[in-house]
Every structure is written in C-alpha cells, then in structure tokens.
Amino acid sequence: MKAIFLLALLFSFGAHAQYPAKPVRVFVGYAAGSSTDIVGRVMxxxxGAYWKQNVYVETRAGAAGNLAADAAAHSPGDGYTLLFAQNGLAISAAALPNLPYRAEIDLVPLAPVASTPHILIVAPDFPAKSxxxxxxxxxxxxxxxxxxxxxxxxxxxLCGELFNLMAGIQAVHVPY
Known part of the structure; x- marks a missing residue:
C-alpha cells in the first residue's frame, strides 16, 4: 500500500494571513497520470483555492521519486516548495545510501494524504486466470x-520481489 505524504505545512499556515504571498510550487516525482500525480494535482x-494563491505542479519523474525529492530538498526552506511523494522515500533512504539528499534531515513529512493498493494484474489473453x-x-x-x-x-x-520470495518464483523486475 502506498502512503502519499504532503511535505509542507499545509493548512497550518491559516494562522498567518500573509502566507502564501506568492505562488507555491509542488514537486511530483512520478509521471503524469500516475496516482501520485493525480492526487498531487487535486491537492x-x-x-490554491484555500490559500487564494496559485499552486502549480512541477513534474520531476524518475528514479522512484528521488529526482523530485532531491529538487525539494535543495529548494529554499521558505514554505513555497512542497513535495508529494510516496513511502518510497523511506525505502530509498535505506536502500540507496548515496542519495544527494537525506530525507530524514532535508524533508519533513507532515500528513498522509491518500493510500493506494498494490494489485496483481495480467493481460486478458494471458493463460493464467488465478x-x-x-x-x-x-x-x-x-x-x-x-x-x-x-x-x-x-x-x-518491493511488493513484486516479496511476491517472488513468498511464491518461490523468479519473475524479472522491469522498472519504468
């Protein structure tokens, strides 16, 4: 299950009437049309409606969301850059020690926004039906x-690899 996190102060800025005084950028690390992109654009x-200010999405797809996370981590910490990400940030931090950012230091997770299930799908003409x-x-x-x-x-x-392990199979991972 994917937990999507909003890495910003969100509605807590309501007490500060002057915020935001300029447009807010939201980085999304997945392709247009992905679940993270869709939720990011809705949010x-x-x-934007709540703050009465432009809030725009900037896609930095690739590297399991790490390109967007890096861009957000290296942006000014002034509240005008947000990141919509998946729980992959925690996975990346553990699995890729040489990332150009440290999620636990450079980013602040504030709110789970949505979750999406992992599902197993095959093409309709694939012989296996269960x-x-x-x-x-x-x-x-x-x-x-x-x-x-x-x-x-x-x-x-990781879900695919866990399925491989639990089922005792060797399906090949193809990252996009």
Whole structure:
C-alpha cells in the first residue's frame, strides 16, 4: 500500500494571513497520470483555492521519486516548495545510501494524504486466470515472466520481489 505524504505545512499556515504571498510550487516525482500525480494535482488545486494563491505542479519523474525529492530538498526552506511523494522515500533512504539528499534531515513529512493498493494484474489473453495458475506458470518457466514498477526500490518493486520470495518464483523486475 502506498502512503502519499504532503511535505509542507499545509493548512497550518491559516494562522498567518500573509502566507502564501506568492505562488507555491509542488514537486511530483512520478509521471503524469500516475496516482501520485493525480492526487498531487487535486491537492494543489484545493490548496490554491484555500490559500487564494496559485499552486502549480512541477513534474520531476524518475528514479522512484528521488529526482523530485532531491529538487525539494535543495529548494529554499521558505514554505513555497512542497513535495508529494510516496513511502518510497523511506525505502530509498535505506536502500540507496548515496542519495544527494537525506530525507530524514532535508524533508519533513507532515500528513498522509491518500493510500493506494498494490494489485496483481495480467493481460486478458494471458493463460493464467488465478494467482495459483500464475505461480505455477512462473515456476515452470523461471525468469520468463516479468513485472513492472515505477522505479527501482519503490514499494511496487518491493511488493513484486516479496511476491517472488513468498511464491518461490523468479519473475524479472522491469522498472519504468
């Protein structure tokens, strides 16, 4: 399950009537149309209406959201840059020690905004019609089946690897 976090002070700025005095940028680290992008755009619209100020989304897709996280981490800490991210930030911090930012130091998670489930899907014409049939096929043809994710080290990737481990199969990870 993906927890999407808003890394900003959100509605707590209501007590400060002058904020925001200029447009607010929201970084999203996933492709247009992704669940993170959609939620980020909805929240940007709502924040803009609430604050009566322009709030715009800047997509920095790639590297399991780390490009956007890096951009946010290296932006001024003035409240005019926000980040919509997934729980992959925690995964990246543990799995990739040489990131150009430290999420636990450079970013402040403030609010879970949404969650999305991980689901297992095959094409309609794929021979396996159940999880058991999929596992049987994968065991019969090790390394021939593949699963996709939106990046190395994100929760999609780890769910796929956990499925591999628990099912005793060797599906190949294909990051996008």
């Amino acid at each position: 940007a619209d709502r924040l 999880v058991q049939e999929l596992i049987a096929r994968a065991r019969a043809e090790p390394g021939k089946l593949a699963f996709a994710s939106s990046g190395v080290g994100n929760s999609d990737h």
